[in-house]
Amino acid sequence: MAQDSSKKNLVILGGSYGGISTAHYLLKHVVPQLPNKTSYQVVLVSTSSQAICRPACPRALISDDMFPQEKLFVSVPQQFEQYPDGAFRFIQGTATELNHTGRYVTVSLKDSDTEKIAYHALIIATGTSTVSPLLGLNDDYESLRATWNTFRAALPNAKHIVIAGGGPTGIETAGELGEYLNGRAGWFASKLENPKVPITLVTGSKILPVLRPAIARKAEGFLAQVGVTVVKGSRVVTVSPTGAGTKSALTSNATVTLEDGKTLEADLYIPATGAAPNTGFIHESLLTASGNVETNASTLRVDDAGVRVYAVGDVGSHARPAVHNILNTVPTLCANIKRDLLITEGKDEGDVGDDHMFKEDTRETQLVPIGKSKGVGAAMGFQLPSFLVWLIKGRDYWLWTTGGLWSGSQWAKEL
Ligand SMILES: Cc1cc2nc3c(=O)[nH]c(=O)nc-3n(C[C@H](O)[C@H](O)[C@H](O)COP(=O)(O)OP(=O)(O)OC[C@H]3O[C@@H](n4cnc5c(N)ncnc54)[C@H](O)[C@@H]3O)c2cc1C
Missing domain, CATH: 3.50.50.60 (FAD/NAD(P)-binding domain)
Structure with a gap:
């Protein structure tokens, strides 16, 4: 599907935990509440047309028999067929340049063409790449x-x-x-x-x-x-x-x-x-020393990038890189996007409520399976026995959670 110049593009870069969740949330709870809702299009740009349960890589890399492959890899565009025609567009491609003053992104398409996409709002969710290519969608x-x-x-x-x-x-x-x-x-x-x-x-x-x-x-x-x-x-x-x-x-x-x-x-x-943020296409003035997008840790806006620019997921500087942090940020991020879009539509600031504020839960939380039956970890400051680490994560490395995330059913309610 080609670019529709009559639409206001809500462009999301990166089709993984952060990008897919944000796209569903915008389509379910933000766009339908805007005046002129049919004038908006959510445009999701991602290098890979399939999403993957990334935490499963340490086991998945050994053999295809480790996980049902149709659950491990999931087509991104298919997850959005549920929305009205014209509300959503998927582009398989890689953002190669963000021009934050001109407010457009240049994308190198899978078939080697390039496309310039003007954005009304931009959400950067390009995550990180690992040194070893075995551990995620570096490409x-x-x-x-x-x-x-x-x-x-x-x-x-x-x-x-x-x-x-x-x-x-x-x-x-x-x-x-x-x-x-x-x-x-x-x-x-x-x-x-x-x-x-x-x-x-x-x-x-x-x-x-x-x-x-x-x-x-x-x-x-x-x-x-x-x-x-x-x-x-x-x-x-x-x-x-x-x-x-x-x-x-x-x-x-x-x-x-x-x-x-x-x-x-x-x-x-x-x-x-460790992993390096995928930010090579972003001007260095918008990045931290470690290469992450300098993100307002409360509002999730990229304050220096102009209006209606945000970051979510591992690419940002707002929180530790972890899926639970992404799930906690998406409702706050989308509430603030909605607020900004309503104000741009002419609503009075006083009528749209205050900004929502994200606060990271920094308690000791990490589960680490060690093989198929053992593991160590803690959740919210409490040490978990090996059996519970196995039950929650070690059995299938969170594959039991990704179906709802990719399909958007996780975001059925506005939070
Ligand atoms: C091996 C491993 C195990 C992990 N285990 C856990 C765990 O158990 N629990 C936990 O909470 N977290 C875990 N994490 C971290 C977790 O995977 C990340 O927090 C999560 O994947 C981040 O999601 P994201 O959407 O920010 O980006 P990513 O998952 O990094 O995805 C980024 C997406 O953007 C695309 N992309 C990249 N550059 C561009 C570009 N220029 N243009 C367009 N698209 C682009 C990529 O193709 C990819 O689809 C693990 C990470 C690894 C590597």
């Missing part, structure tokens, strides 16, 4: 699947795997690969002796820094039971060949050199060392 979903296939083909020949990164992604990936390749030590054994494929997890400081040390220690114990050794306090300084574990040399053997001078020989190297 489109076909590319992620191809990357997994290359990795899976190399896995049977690996005799030693090195994973860098002591955050949840590194721990989960080590736990999944460890259990899959080595099995689990018996009930009373604290560690698996002579694992078939030893896995070394290297971290610059401690593991799971968001969680209290006692929980991190428990994780280390579970990892030892699936053949994973944790090396703490020594960052990876170089990897040879350069690019090992990234798209260009995904499965090449690697020599990994640590800060303390030690070297590790890896048949497979997985850099699970």
Whole structure:
């Protein structure tokens, strides 16, 4: 469908947790309450035409048998067929330039054409990319699947795997690969002796820094039971060949050199060392030092980008990157978008109510499965037993929650 110049575009960049939720919420609860509602179109631009349950990647990368694939990957445009004709448009493409003074976005389309899209409101939800291409939609979903296939083909020949990164992604990936390749030590054994494929997890400081040390220690114990050794306090300084574990040399053997001078020989190297915001298309004056979009942590507006520009999800600077934070921000964000649109339609500020204010819940919350039956974590400041971590997350890595998010049924009510 081509651009309709008679419409006021509410443009959303990024079709994942933040972007899809915002699109549904706007279509259900914002646009229908505006005067001249048919003059608006929600335009969702995303590099990938399919969304994925991203937290599932550490297990999904091993084999297609780990999850029902039709639930893991879901077509984005299909989720919006429920809305009236003309209310929504999906564009598969990548935003390459945001001109925030001219108020348009340049998009490189999947078929290599480009399109300039003027926006009435803009929501930036382009998330982050990981160093390892195994852990999310750094590109489109076909590319992620191809990357997994290359990795899976190399896995049977690996005799030693090195994973860098002591955050949840590194721990989960080590736990999944460890259990899959080595099995689990018996009930009373604290560690698996002579694992078939030893896995070394290297971290610059401690593991799971968001969680209290006692929980991190428990994780280390579970990892030892699936053949994973944790090396703490020594960052990876170089990897040879350069690019090992990234798209260009995904499965090449690697020599990994640590800060303390030690070297590790890896048949497979997985850099699970954090994620970089997808903001290369945004002027640096709108970014923080870490490259996130400078976002008002209360209103979720991008104050320096002109009127009606917002950010949601991991790309913003307003909260820790986590799905529960996104779910908590969407109603606030959309209430403020509605307010701004009503005022632009001529409503009196006094009649549209005050801004809604987001406040991040910063209590200790993180669940980390370690293989298919164990896990560690805490929720809202309370430590959870392994069984509950398994029940809530470890069984299927949140796949039980994504159906309602992608279809929008999660947002049936205005909050
Ligand atoms: C391995 C892993 C495990 C995780 N586990 C958990 C967990 O258990 N619990 C939890 O709360 N969080 C978890 N997270 C974090 C969680 O996945 C993120 O908070 C969430 O995915 C962020 O959603 P998002 O919509 O902000 O962006 P993302 O999910 O990063 O998606 C961004 C989207 O934007 C698209 N895009 C990127 N650049 C452009 C562009 N220029 N133009 C157009 N489209 C673009 C991408 O293709 C993608 O579809 C995990 C993350 C990883 C990597």
